[in-house]
Amino acid sequence: MNRLIISGSIIVLFFAGLALFAPLLAPYDPGMIDIDNILTSPSGEHLLGTDSLGRDLLSRMVYGTRISLLVGLIAVGISAFIGVILGSLAGYYGKWVDALIMRFVDVMLCFPTFFLILAVIALLEPGIVNIMIIIGVTSWMGVARLIRAEILSLKERDFIYAEKAIGASDFRIITRHLIPNAMGPVLVSVTLGVAAAILVESSLSFLGIGVQPPTPSWGNILSEGKSVMGAAWWMLFFPGLAIFITVLGYNLLGEGIRENLLKT
Amino acid sequence: MIKYIFRRLISMVPLLFGITIITFTVIHIAPGKPTDMETQFNPKVSLEARDRIAKLYGLDKPLHVQYADWLRRMARFDFGVSFVDSRPVMKKISERIPVTLGINFVSIILILLIGVPIGISSAVRENTFYDRAMTVFVFIGFAMPTIWLSLILMDLVGVRWGILPVSGLKSLEFERLGLLEKIMDVSRHLVLPVFVSAFAGLAGISRYMRTNMVQVLRQNYIRTARAKGLSEREVIYKHALKNALLPIVTILGLSVPGLIGGSVIFESIFSIPGMGRLFYESVMSRDYPVIMGVLVIGAVLTLLGNLLADVSYAAVDPRIKLE
Amino acid sequence: MLEIKGLKVRYGANEVVRGVDLAIKKGECVGLVGESGCGKTTVGLATTKLIDARKGGITSGRIFFEDRDVLGLDAEDLRKIRGRRISYVFQEPSSSLNPVFTVHEQLREALPEKDRAEKAISRILADVGLEKIVGKKQVYPHELSGGMQQRVMIAMAVAPEPDLLILDEPTTALDVSVQKQILELIAELKEKMRLSILFISHDLRIVFSMADRIEVMYAGRIVESGLKKDIVSEPRHPYTKGLINSIPSMKNRKKKFEAIEGKAPLFSDLPQGCKFHPRCGFRIEKCMEKEPALENVSDSHFARCVRAKELL
Numbered sequence: 017m018n019r020l021i022i023s024g025s026i027i028v029l030f031f032a033g034l035a036l037f038a039p040l041l042a043p044y045d046p047g048m049i050d051i052d053n054i055l056t057s058p059s060g061e062h063l064l065g066t067d068s069l070g071r072d073l074l075s076r077m078v079y080g081t082r083i084s085l086l087v088g089l090i091a092v093g094i095s096a097f098i099g100v101i102l103g104s105l106a107g108y109y110g111k112w113v114d115a116l117i118m119r120f121v122d123v124m125l126c127f128p129t130f131f132l133i134l135a136v137i138a139l140l141e142p143g144i145v146n147i148m149i150i151i152g153v154t155s156w157m158g159v160a161r162l163i164r165a166e167i168l169s170l171k172e173r174d175f176i177y178a179e180k181a182i183g184a185s186d187f188r189i190i191t192r193h194l195i196p197n198a199m200g201p202v203l204v205s206v207t208l209g210v211a212a213a214i215l216v217e218s219s220l221s222f223l224g225i226g227v228q229p230p231t232p233s234w235g236n237i238l239s240e241g242k243s244v245m246g247a248a249w250w251m252l253f254f255p256g257l258a259i260f261i262t263v264l265g266y267n268l269l270g271e272g273i274r275e276n277l278l279k280t
Numbered sequence: 281m282i283k284y285i286f287r288r289l290i291s292m293v294p295l296l297f298g299i300t301i302i303t304f305t306v307i308h309i310a311p312g313k314p315t316d317m318e319t320q321f322n323p324k325v326s327l328e329a330r331d332r333i334a335k336l337y338g339l340d341k342p343l344h345v346q347y348a349d350w351l352r353r354m355a356r357f358d359f360g361v362s363f364v365d366s367r368p369v370m371k372k373i374s375e376r377i378p379v380t381l382g383i384n385f386v387s388i389i390l391i392l393l394i395g396v397p398i399g400i401s402s403a404v405r406e407n408t409f410y411d412r413a414m415t416v417f418v419f420i421g422f423a424m425p426t427i428w429l430s431l432i433l434m435d436l437v438g439v440r441w442g443i444l445p446v447s448g449l450k451s452l453e454f455e456r457l458g459l460l461e462k463i464m465d466v467s468r469h470l471v472l473p474v475f476v477s478a479f480a481g482l483a484g485i486s487r488y489m490r491t492n493m494v495q496v497l498r499q500n501y502i503r504t505a506r507a508k509g510l511s512e513r514e515v516i517y518k519h520a521l522k523n524a525l526l527p528i529v530t531i532l533g534l535s536v537p538g539l540i541g542g543s544v545i546f547e548s549i550f551s552i553p554g555m556g557r558l559f560y561e562s563v564m565s566r567d568y569p570v571i572m573g574v575l576v577i578g579a580v581l582t583l584l585g586n587l588l589a590d591v592s593y594a595a596v597d598p599r600i601k602l603e
Numbered sequence: 604m605l606e607i608k609g610l611k612v613r614y615g616a617n618e619v620v621r622g623v624d625l626a627i628k629k630g631e632c633v634g635l636v637g638e639s640g641c642g643k644t645t646v647g648l649a650t651t652k653l654i655d656a657r658k659g660g661i662t663s664g665r666i667f668f669e670d671r672d673v674l675g676l677d678a679e680d681l682r683k684i685r686g687r688r689i690s691y692v693f694q695e696p697s698s699s700l701n702p703v704f705t706v707h708e709q710l711r712e713a714l715p716e717k718d719r720a721e722k723a724i725s726r727i728l729a730d731v732g733l734e735k736i737v738g739k740k741q742v743y744p745h746e747l748s749g750g751m752q753q754r755v756m757i758a759m760a761v762a763p764e765p766d767l768l769i770l771d772e773p774t775t776a777l778d779v780s781v782q783k784q785i786l787e788l789i790a791e792l793k794e795k796m797r798l799s800i801l802f803i804s805h806d807l808r809i810v811f812s813m814a815d816r817i818e819v820m821y822a823g824r825i826v827e828s829g830l831k832k833d834i835v836s837e838p839r840h841p842y843t844k845g846l847i848n849s850i851p852s853m854k855n856r857k858k859k860f861e862a863i864e865g866k867a868p869l870f871s872d873l874p875q876g877c878k879f880h881p882r883c884g885f886r887i888e889k890c891m892e893k894e895p896a897l898e899n900v901s902d903s904h905f906a907r908c909v910r911a912k913e914l915l
Contacts (some may be wrong), residue, residue: 123298126579130541135306135575138563215425222427242431246439256428264423271346501701507653509686522703574778599702600742
């Protein structure tokens with residue numbers, strides 16, 4: 017365990033706790049409108065102040081944590097799933113399967129990812145589920161490359177020949193032996209991927225094409241903050257800070273795992 | 281050299297082909313046809329517009345015919361006309377490209393001018409307080425959300441202190457200014473967007489440069505250079521630096537899609553009339569011809585960036601044979 | 604000319620040179636022999652303080668070069684010695700030459716600032732037999748074979764006409780046929796330029812062909828030291844005997860040549876007493892108690908073994 021992993025884990029666990037226990041931790045109903053308390057600055061009553069509809073910012077941020085983490089984790093889950101499958105197929109079968117999949121990866125990497133995401137969103141309806149899917153299907157290429165490289169180096173090892181000799185099926189060899197052995201670098205990539213996905217989700221929600229109000233997300237709170245810029249600094253400061261610290265946490269964790277892997 | 285460039289160009293053809301397939305798929309991926317969505321989401325679009333899309337994409341024809349048509353038009357960069365103002369898509373895009381490329385170019389220069397020295401000095405002072413401080417800075421840079429950084433700068437520098445303009449490229453009185461004032465005016469408008477777009481890239485390049493330099497400094501030829509009696513300055517800034525700098529060229533090429541993609545965010549926030557903002561506006565108004573056009577152009581720019589990186593790398597690294 | 608006294612070097616927690624004394628007279632060629640990892644390369648690097656500060660450093664000892672204390676010199680004075688008076692040829696020529704500068708440029712740098720004329724470079728290239736291949740062309744190291752790269756390294760080392768040449772396994776990374784050519788080149792230059800040489804190698808055969816005196820190193824210390832003829836004909840340390848017996852020479856080809864049993868100890872886990880005793884066929888009780896001192900066998904022959912006088 018190194019300092020990066022410890023500090024990263026503390027941050028990650030803190031926000032995971034917020035998301036998990038949101039109903040217990042949020043002092044108010046995040047949707048409760050209070051027109052007598054519009055844009056009040058942070059105080060004992062509203063620790064982080066209120067928004068332009070008088071809703072409690074802290075409560076909205078706590079519930080927003082749920083959305084941001086959920087989108088980040090599921091999007092990365094989807095991308096890891098696609099990446100692992102395509103990467104192991106390419107690495108294990110080689111030849112034309114490999115050529116086809118890797119050319120596909122090359123083509124996908126030609127697109128500025130954010131452009132691709134926006135284009136697909138323009139065709140679908142913005143919403144939490146679509147956002148997760150879109151981020152997932154546009155960000156699996158790194159994982160695919162990693163898995164492929166690992167499997168290429170693993171598949172010549174003795175234990176794989178031994179498995180083949182006793183007649184194990186390709187599916188068994190890939191899922192039981194190759195993928196678990198290639199998991200280290202993927203774990204790093206996935207952890208860093210969560211950070212990236214959270215950044216993308218918040219940007220989309222900020223631009224109004226991600227998570228739609230009234231569902232709170234850090235990105236759409238920031239967007240509201242922009243419209244009241246100069247009048248309510250807390251609306252800009254806290255949601256951005258939350259994104260920043262969460263992303264920092266996953267980055268620290270990912271780099272920490274990478275360092276640990278390099279050592280062993 | 282020309283032969284090499286030509287060969288690289290040829291190798292791009294399958295990629296271009298792939299790009300058209302993906303873009304074509306994106307159009308058809310939507311549940312229901314884009315024509316349905318059009319009228320459903322955007323009441324401004326009339327029945328006449330619906331016919332226009334149907335005609336543009338030839339949606340009544342079989343799939344392979346549609347693709348062949350699409351490919352034929354791509355080859356001519358003909359993306360049809362915008363739904364919003366009926367102007368040719370390619371014209372709308374080409375008006376906006378210079379601003380986006382210009383900002384990205386300036387920020388790449390900035391990234392290099394600041395990031396490379398940071399990386400080198402950290403590597404040379406590996407594990408000192410300075411190096412650790414720079415590592416912290418790099419982590420901050422990686423985690424900083426562009427939107428947040430932009431908004432905070434807008435709020436502080438623009439709104440509260442009123443030092444710099446926060447929107448657009450020109451002031452209202454631009455036309456009445458002299459040439460020098462015009463340049464000053466645009467520059468002032470560009471300070472924040474360029475800063476924001478350089479900030480994230482800065483962390484990446486410094487980190488990369490540091491890793492490179494640390495590795496290079498451990499190589500045997502560095503020991504040889506020292507054993508020859510060269511000064512520490514010659515060892516680091518001649519022998520080590522050239523080796524550590526070469527791969528940066530490739531990284532710059534690879535960072536093109538990220539930079540172009542990122543331009544959507546800061547151009548939207550700062551209302552810069554570039555390609556990113558055009559894309560954002562088209563997404564909001566579901567202006568499909570423009571969306572598809574920008575998507576393809578973005579990919580083509582990425583390809584060109586990679587080509588440029590490959591060619592420059594081949595030109596500077598003696599180990600790469602061009603023939 | 605060069606005198607090293609009580610040199611100790613530490614890498615991290617391990618002391619890898621544990622008190623080495625070594626002297627080289629003018630015009631002399633001294634061979635430093637031992638298995639890889641015994642600290643011999645480190646001794647060579649320490650001579651001009653070339654040890655990578657990130658990995659470790661000299662903890663004690665003194666090094667005199669022509670009566671000047673090398674360890675006390677500042678960076679500027681050190682540079683005047685490195686490459687000018689004491690120069691190096693390293694083991695792997697392919698990684699020891701900078702891949703992104705031409706051979707010409709790297710040779711030019713090896714010459715003293717005021718003497719960097721084209722003529723000088725051509726002359727050195729001719730000296731090492733590269734005038735046809737490198738000539739005036741823009742040649743990069745990767746375009747040369749390993750043997751030619753090593754010739755470039757040698758050219759760089761002898762270009763400033765140094766007093767002392769430190770050769771660190773100069774032929775180990777090369778093919779056998781090329782090894783011979785490089786050794787011949789070194790011998791030729793040694794005669795021509797009257798060089799003093801510190802020849803570091805794990806291969807006794809190569810050192811025998813060149814050295815006047817031989818120092819045998821084991822686990823960070825000299826274990827036997829003497830004139831070449833003494834070492835060859837009557838080695839006094841069991842380790843030296845082992846090294847000689849492991850040479851597959853013409854003479855004892857019919858006998859089975861035998862490698863020394865066991866492995867060299869790790870610096871993190873050195874045995875008590877004589878560091879060689881776990882592998883030694885002559886060990887007695889006493890060997891496990893205290894590490895013996897380097898003692899006279901004759902005027903010019905020393906061995907670090909309690910049974911040195913009885914083993915013949």
